[in-house]
Amino acid sequence: MTDFxxxxxxxxxxxxxxxxVGGAAATAHGSARLTLDLDIVxxxxxxxxxxxxxxxxxxxxxxxxxxxxxxxxxxERTVSNGLNFTLTTALGALDLLAEITGGGGYDELLxxxxxxxxxxVECLCLGLERLVHVKRAAGRPxxxxxIAELEAIVEERRKLG
Amino acid sequence: MTDVSRRTERFGPDPVIEAYKxxxxxxxxxxxxxxxxxxxxxxxxxxxxxxxELRRAGGAAPTRDEAR
Numbered sequence: 248m249t250d251f252x253x254x255x256x257x258x259x260x261x262x263x264x265x266x267x268v269g270g271a272a273a274t275a276h277g278s279a280r281l282t283l284d285l286d287i288v289x290x291x292x293x294x295x296x297x298x299x300x301x302x303x304x305x306x307x308x309x310x311x312x313x314x315x316x317x318x319x320x321x322x323e324r325t326v327s328n329g330l331n332f333t334l335t336t337a338l339g340a341l342d343l344l345a346e347i348t349g350g351g352g353y354d355e356l357l358x359x360x361x362x363x364x365x366x367x368v369e370c371l372c373l374g375l376e377r378l379v380h381v382k383r384a385a386g387r388p389x390x391x392x393x394i395a396e397l398e399a400i401v402e403e404r405r406k407l408g
Numbered sequence: 409m410t411d412v413s414r415r416t417e418r419f420g421p422d423p424v425i426e427a428y429k430x431x432x433x434x435x436x437x438x439x440x441x442x443x444x445x446x447x448x449x450x451x452x453x454x455x456x457x458x459x460x461e462l463r464r465a466g467g468a469a470p471t472r473d474e475a476r
């Protein structure tokens with residue numbers, strides 16, 4: 248199970264620059280669908296990668312679904328040399344994304360993100376309209392239901408004014 | 409103009425998504441929109457716990473063959 252509170256608090260508390268995307272962002276906007284992991288887009292600067300590595304290091308990040316015992320080193324070099332990491336951690340499942348289809352990286356997503364006060368910390372979450380846009384851009388049939396729900400949320404919000 | 413409304417104006421509504429939209433439970437959405445963001449995450453965690461409990465119970469239940 249993913250401890251959203253702990254993951255978000257640890258990352259934001261360490262000053263990591265990240266944007267919540269995917270199912271957790273949909274939850275933030277009012278989705279009732281179950282999501283099992285936290286997806287974030289992180290800023291690819293050396294300083295931010297260093298903060299990200301430091302924040303997660305105590306929580307045993309490891310490639311999710313990989314057999315145990317792989318020579319996986321969680322350090323700045325690994326993150327700098329890679330882009331996207333699908334991880335299991337002691338706090339739950341965490342996907343670190345350098346960029347997303349139809350949305351780009353952190354700097355491109357930043358103007359389309361909402362600032363949230365969550366669990367006592369401030370963090371960024373991809374805005375509802377842009378979330379619909381990137382899900383559409385991904386073009387995955389498995390996202391059709393999610394897109395339909397997100398568009399229904401857009402409509403319901405509009406009704407609320 | 410928003411991404412969604414810009415796209416809808418340009419191409420019209422996507423018939424596939426519109427078909428899926430008919431089955432969206434809007435009562436759940438309206439309930440969620442009344443909650444704070446933190447309360448929405450708390451509800452997600454409870455849903456995860458419930459799903460995990462169902463998986464555990466399903467794994468522990470005897471199969472039809474074992475029950476005979």
